[in-house]
Amino acid sequence: AQSVTQLGSHVSVSEGALVLLRCNYSSSVPPYLFWYVQYPNQGLQLLLKYTTGATLVKGINGFEAEFKKSETSFHLTKPSAHMSDAAEYFCAVTEGGYSTLTFGKGTMLLVSP
Amino acid sequence: DSGVTQTPKHLITATGQRVTLRCSPRSGDLSVYWYQQSLDQGLQFLIQYYNGEERAKGNILERFSAQQFPDLHSELNLSSLELGDSALYFCASSGGRETGNTGELFFGEGSRLTVL
Numbered sequence: 001a002q003s004v005t006q007l008g009s010h011v012s013v014s015e016g017a018l019v020l021l022r023c024n025y026s027s028s029v030p031p032y033l034f035w036y037v038q039y040p041n042q043g044l045q046l047l048l049k050y051t052t053g054a055t056l057v058k059g060i061n062g063f064e065a066e067f068k069k070s071e072t073s074f075h076l077t078k079p080s081a082h083m084s085d086a087a088e089y090f091c092a093v094t095e096g097g098y099s100t101l102t103f104g105k106g107t108m109l110l111v112s113p
Numbered sequence: 114d115s116g117v118t119q120t121p122k123h124l125i126t127a128t129g130q131r132v133t134l135r136c137s138p139r140s141g142d143l144s145v146y147w148y149q150q151s152l153d154q155g156l157q158f159l160i161q162y163y164n165g166e167e168r169a170k171g172n173i174l175e176r177f178s179a180q181q182f183p184d185l186h187s188e189l190n191l192s193s194l195e196l197g198d199s200a201l202y203f204c205a206s207s208g209g210r211e212t213g214n215t216g217e218l219f220f221g222e223g224s225r226l227t228v229l
Binding site: 034036041042043044045046049090100101102103104105106 | 115117146148155156158161169171203205217218220221222223
């Protein structure tokens with residue numbers, strides 16, 4: 001069965017600092033991996049996804065993530081945080097086929113001036 | 114705007130009551146998914162429909178049921194409501210190819226249910 005673990009329910013950074021949100025997954029087959037973002041009072045929006053090919057994936061708003069099979073990780077990074085990045089971020093995994101999307105519990109990113 | 118429409122946005126009701134949440138998927142999307150989001154459980158998959166047929170079932174209680182209609186809109190019915198059912202209920206849609214979900218889900222803004 002597939003599962004996702006996000007380390008840290010809250011991450012605080014200063015504006016301009018590096019953002020690192022951690023995600024580890026469990027999957028019995030090569031996974032498809034996603035990061036979604038949820039702004040207050042809104043639904044989830046796709047940031048980026050890994051299916052096959054290049055392991056470093058670039059998404060919207062300057063975010064990127066690297067698929068590391070040996071570490072079963074898919075951490076999300078951004079070189080320089082903006083105030084507008086404050087939101088909740090969800091890592092998700094699916095094994096494809098008829099498998100559904102399983103989400104982690106989310107990490108709230110707080111950005112201070 | 115994701116193109117997925119959910120109504121109502123907010124709903125307050127009492128324990129023991131029944132409510133219906135409605136979802137209109139993006140134009141052309143055949144699959145509809147329902148998720149429940151709560152502080153303690155996070156985002157939990159409830160059920161998926163593809164072109165009117167149930168495709169996958171997750172942690173959906175027997176008191177809950179759903180269906181997808183011929184026009185592809187979906188309804189989630191919650192009955193005998195308990196305090197613990199208070200949550201944000203999301204609908205999402207995707208192209209839903211027969212081979213399953215390998216792509217992006219488009220989420221509505223959710224229906225916030227409060228059970229008093």
